[in-house]
Amino acid sequence: MGAEGWTNPRNVPGKRGPFKVVAVDPLRSYETESAMPLGKMCIVNRFEEAGPGRVRIIREVALHGGFVPVFKLFWYKSMRADIALTFAALEKEAARRHAAAGERAETTGGPRWPARS
Numbered sequence: 001m002g003a004e005g006w007t008n009p010r011n012v013p014g015k016r017g018p019f020k021v022v023a024v025d026p027l028r029s030y031e032t033e034s035a036m037p038l039g040k041m042c043i044v045n046r047f048e049e050a051g052p053g054r055v056r057i058i059r060e061v062a063l064h065g066g067f068v069p070v071f072k073l074f075w076y077k078s079m080r081a082d083i084a085l086t087f088a089a090l091e092k093e094a095a096r097r098h099a100a101a102g103e104r105a106e107t108t109g110g111p112r113w114p115a116r117s
Contacts, residue, residue, distance in 0.1 A: 018034060019033065040064050042062045053098065057087060059083055
């Protein structure tokens with residue numbers, strides 16, 4: 001917790017969106033907060049098993065404060081579209097890494113994953 005980073009929103013070129021990780025439940029979820037004028041944006045990312053080799057990601061976005069109507073009017077719709085694109089790219093990258101790990105597993109005895117608690 002406390003780690004900070006930023007996003008590069010497609011709908012606001014050249015502008016970084018800083019965030020801070022405020023809660024972590026290992027292998028299950030993490031939460032971030034981003035300052036907005038007169039408020040903040042809170043994002044919760046949850047991970048659930050979705051069958052063999054699959055993970056379901058659920059993202060909940062909550063906006064707080066006086067800037068919310070302006071944000072929803074100008075940026076919320078494109079942010080939601082970006083989330084779909086990001087998750088599609090994440091799924092593609094996960095499949096690529098899974099295939100690469102499978103190839104390595106044949107020669108190294110298999111990947112080593114942390115035990116789930």
